[in-house]
Amino acid sequence: MDNSVLITVIVAFFIASMAGYLIYLQRRLVIYEKQQNKATSPLPLQAYERLLLLTDRIALPNLINRNTATAISSTELQLMYNKIIREEFDFNVTQQMYISPASWKAVKNLKEKNLQIINQIGQQLPAEATGLDLQKAIMQYLMANPTAAFHELVSEALSYEAKQLL
Template identity: 45%
Template sequence: MSNTIILLCVAIVILLSVLLVYIYRDVKRGEKSDEKTIDPQTKQMQLQAYERLTLLVDRIALPNLISRIAISGISAKDMQLLLVRNIREEFEYNISQQIYVTHDAWNAVKNLKEQNMLVINQFANALPPNATGLDLNKLLLEFLMNNKKGALHEIVSEVLAYEAKTLL
């Protein structure tokens, strides 16, 4: 009799386990279908946010930033301040876009901003006090050509494009 009770208990546990697995799968399917049925207006806002962040990434990419802010006759320190200020302003202008994109996408953009500012500050601080803005720009461009970290903006752009395509 005890063997019968044990077998009955095991059968009930297995039956409950199978039932729970099916219920869990149905709940997960429901969550996935909820994710796919995004309101068209919300979807449009998300796509616009990805577009704006892609533009931000392009604007704060060091090669583009340097070519856009090419001012001759200023010191390396002034160029440093100008480049960092420009990155901050661009970022702050687009900060509200974080509510429309994934956490990973926003972190990628934020990390790009931080890395670019760090690179600018490190190279500017390594230059002698009488260095020019042109010296800083040349040093930064050489770094970008010789270091894979210099292509971070391309990776971030690819991440944003991929996530935007998943919305389509």
């Protein structure tokens, strides 16, 4: 075999070996990046999960169904609803760091709108109104104004963003 052919074969072998090694390194890098993404992605997903639960828990129809109004006044129930919504929200406030600003704003707006509805309806009731009267008035308001209960819209937005992470 001629020296020039031998050198060509050695150079070709060297180039092929280096190309194979570079492909190997690239694949290892892709695997490493996937592992890093898996290591960090549960936190945002958990945040969306918690905020979906928050949205469900402070939805006015669900709030009414979970908290019966027997033997309390409208004012007491109004204060109880305000406290529940604020505590639920405050418990989940740190989740904002894992979601988009628009989604966090939607969650905040849901909280504020629900508090506004409860307080406005509560103020319109007579002083002797019962908690049951407040519940009925809120449900009547929601039935007459379907856009007022926009917890489903907020839930859909959160779900959509969470699915983008998968």
